[in-house]
Amino acid sequence: MTENIRSFPGTPLSEQDFEEGKILFNYDELNGKFSWDTGIAIGSYLAGLKNGVILGSRCSTCRKTVVPPRTVCEWCFRPMQEYVPLHDTGTVNTFSLCYVTWDMKRLTDPQIPAVIEIDGASPLHGIMHLLKEVDPQKVHIGMRVKAVWKSAEERTGAITDIQYFKPVKEV
Amino acid sequence: MNERVAIVGIGWSGYRSKSADLSYKELIYESAVKAYADAGVDPRKDIQSFVTVAEDFHEGTSIFDEYTPDQLGAALKPVHTITGDGLHGLATAYMLVKTGQFDIVAVEGHSKASNILTLPEVTAYAQDPILNRPLRFNTHFVAGLEMNRFLFETGTTQEQCAAVVQKNRRNALNNPKAPYGADLTLEDILSGPVLSWPLGKRDSAEHSDGAIVMVLASESTARHLNDKPIWILGMGWCNDSPSLESREWGELPYIQKAAQIAYRQAGFRNPQGIIDFAEIDDTYSYKELQSLEALGFCLPGEAGILTEDGATEVDGELPVNASGGSLGMGHMIDATGLARALEVVLQLRGEAGLYQLEDVNVGLAQSWRGIPTTSGAVAVLAN
Numbered sequence: 001m002t003e004n005i006r007s008f009p010g011t012p013l014s015e016q017d018f019e020e021g022k023i024l025f026n027y028d029e030l031n032g033k034f035s036w037d038t039g040i041a042i043g044s045y046l047a048g049l050k051n052g053v054i055l056g057s058r059c060s061t062c063r064k065t066v067v068p069p070r071t072v073c074e075w076c077f078r079p080m081q082e083y084v085p086l087h088d089t090g091t092v093n094t095f096s097l098c099y100v101t102w103d104m105k106r107l108t109d110p111q112i113p114a115v116i117e118i119d120g121a122s123p124l125h126g127i128m129h130l131l132k133e134v135d136p137q138k139v140h141i142g143m144r145v146k147a148v149w150k151s152a153e154e155r156t157g158a159i160t161d162i163q164y165f166k167p168v169k170e171v
Numbered sequence: 172m173n174e175r176v177a178i179v180g181i182g183w184s185g186y187r188s189k190s191a192d193l194s195y196k197e198l199i200y201e202s203a204v205k206a207y208a209d210a211g212v213d214p215r216k217d218i219q220s221f222v223t224v225a226e227d228f229h230e231g232t233s234i235f236d237e238y239t240p241d242q243l244g245a246a247l248k249p250v251h252t253i254t255g256d257g258l259h260g261l262a263t264a265y266m267l268v269k270t271g272q273f274d275i276v277a278v279e280g281h282s283k284a285s286n287i288l289t290l291p292e293v294t295a296y297a298q299d300p301i302l303n304r305p306l307r308f309n310t311h312f313v314a315g316l317e318m319n320r321f322l323f324e325t326g327t328t329q330e331q332c333a334a335v336v337q338k339n340r341r342n343a344l345n346n347p348k349a350p351y352g353a354d355l356t357l358e359d360i361l362s363g364p365v366l367s368w369p370l371g372k373r374d375s376a377e378h379s380d381g382a383i384v385m386v387l388a389s390e391s392t393a394r395h396l397n398d399k400p401i402w403i404l405g406m407g408w409c410n411d412s413p414s415l416e417s418r419e420w421g422e423l424p425y426i427q428k429a430a431q432i433a434y435r436q437a438g439f440r441n442p443q444g445i446i447d448f449a450e451i452d453d454t455y456s457y458k459e460l461q462s463l464e465a466l467g468f469c470l471p472g473e474a475g476i477l478t479e480d481g482a483t484e485v486d487g488e489l490p491v492n493a494s495g496g497s498l499g500m501g502h503m504i505d506a507t508g509l510a511r512a513l514e515v516v517l518q519l520r521g522e523a524g525l526y527q528l529e530d531v532n533v534g535l536a537q538s539w540r541g542i543p544t545t546s547g548a549v550a551v552l553a554n
Binding site: 028030031032034039043074076079 | 190191192193194195196197200204207213214215228230231240241242244246283285286287288289292293296300301304305
């Protein structure tokens with residue numbers, strides 16, 4: 001390492017330099033507002049959640065049942081027109097322990113995102129949601145979980161109509 | 172490798188000012204099903220590569236290309252997204268077939284313009300963030316500047332620009348796909364609200380939602396698939412430098428260059444007498460005139476006169492935007508160029524219905540990527 005690198009030559013920037021206008025910069029903010037038409041499949045899914053039901057769709061050709069429902073089967077490209085109510089229980093396919101929030105705040109108790117394979121759907125088809133009422137040290141792949149719903153009055157037709165999934169006693 | 176390339180399947184969904192009943196995936200799926208049935212192909216077995224056209228800021232989703240495979244039947248297949256106009260996508264699909272590595276390729280473009288709640292501000296975000304955006308003009312000011320200089324340099328009049336609006340929106344009355352058909356007088360158009368003088372609100376295309384899918388194939392494959400292949404004779408595209416401060420406002424050198432590239436591939440230099448009809452950019456009325464001149468159909472200053480004389484009407488010497496163009500069908504953001512190409516294909520197949528042109532064999536599609544860009548593309552197609 002040379003002497004120059006060790007002594008960090010150059011002029012350091014400080015917050016004050018920006019405030020005093022010694023450093024020129026440009027600030028702008030995008031006003032980008034979007035809505036997303038949910039359409040037939042996701043619209044039906046959200047309507048189902050409002051009624052406290054998880055809907056999937058079934059492909060009559062390759063016999064897969066997927067959740068959330070879709071209008072087309074991605075494997076055989078046939079239309080998926082049969083909507084089926086699924087259970088609100090499932091099995092943890094994978095999970096993670098998040099010790100930092102979405103806006104980068106440290107957490108002592110982790111948030112637990114998980115992919116839950118929903119009972120009634122084909123293997124590997126599930127819902128991306130979160131786990132609560134569980135000891136982070138005891139969460140495991142293959143754990144059986146159940147949805148905790150908002151009350152009927154509070155539900156709006158959104159993925160957050162399910163508050164979280166919690167473990168069910170394995171009998 | 173030197174095989175010709177044909178468009179063997181087309182499908183569309185739309186076009187309408189809103190499409191609240193379908194998600195963008197479902198719009199695309201509708202178009203894809205039609206295009207694949209038209210071509211007689213199964214996307215899971217037959218199509219080897221897929222090209223989509225989308226811009227993240229138009230979708231409201233970063234890395235939007237990740238959301239395109241399933242509705243196209245493209246899962247676990249080569250897929251890539253072009254952030255350009257639909258004709259850039261068509262050019263990419265064309266090149267994929269030309270490589271000799273893929274016999275059948277699909278290209279997709281769509282618009283959910285109605286879902287972009289702050290579209291003018293998103294469009295304004297295409298301006299230079301340091302030099303232009305802080306001035307905070309309405310995003311159409313770029314078109315106002317361009318139109319003013321174009322009128323100044325060529326002697327074209329606002330009345331001649333209004334004649335483009337009148338023609339295209341009347342043409343749209345015969346096109347069931349076009350939501351903006353209207354029978355307007357020149358006075359109706361000229362007396363409309365001003366957007367960015369000399370540009371009036373009625374000089375500017377409204378937006379529409381919709382999706383378009385096309386299937387391309389190599390010559391040997393196309394002959395098996397379809398009895399009405401439409402051949403791509405030439406494709407060119409070109410970008411000028413983006414500066415608003417030092418651009419050629421009166422002419423469109425990037426369209427001139429794109430056209431020369433496409434014409435050279437097709438084996439001619441002058442389109443007059445070879446191209447039977449054209450579907451070209453009319454995002455703003457004056458753009459149709461400016462593009463006609465850049466494409467070499469006439470000299471600078473002549474396009475307005477020819478339009479007033481009826482030369483670009485459906486029964487004229489060179490029908491232009493017989494479909495209604497973007498003024499009549501709605502501007503479909505990234506899919507606009509594909510919408511123009513689709514209309515050329517319909518005409519060359521003889522499937523344009525009420526607005527079918529007689530005896531057409533060679534057609535031209537041209538697109539512009541919209542303000543504030545200086546990029547565009549040209550395709551020459553034949554039956």
